Amino acid sequence: MTNGSRRMQSTFLRTARGITLIELMIVVVIIGLIAVIAYPNYREFVARAKRNEAKAALLQIATNQERFYLQNSTYTCDMTRLGFSAASGVITESRTYTVDVTACDANNFTAQAIYNNADAEAEKCGSFQINGRNVKTSAPYSDCWTRTR
Secondary structure (H helix, E strand, C coil), rough: CHHHHHHHHHHHHCCCCCCCCCHHHHHHHHHHHHHHHHHHHHHHHHHHHHHHHHHHHHHHHHHHHHHHHHHHCCCCCCHHHHHCCCCCCCEECCEEEEEEEEEECCCCCEEEEEECCCCCHHEEEEEEEEECCCEEEECCCCCCCCCCC
């Protein structure tokens, strides 16, 4: 090997080292920190979307109940008469809440959405209710109808 080729090989080895273990560990730690911050926010976003789906179903029931009341002078417990596919226990599109009219008479009705899965999100807003007087309640937290977070 000549002196020129040795110098070129030495220069090449100094500049083409690759990634060190410390650099790789720094990247792994940064990705881990981003995941720790982002994942809970993502889960909360998904839970809010599912809660909004349940609230929208209850508001649709309330609207259809009022329409039914104007035509028949009474409320109904039959969900098919309100335009739903099943007589009772309609499951939301995300399959997270079961929505049903739980009580009805000539003067009032109560519709309820109950969370189907037993996990941490159920503790925040496990059920929503609305009645013919447009009184909205939720459990276990009472502010689930107005909660944005």
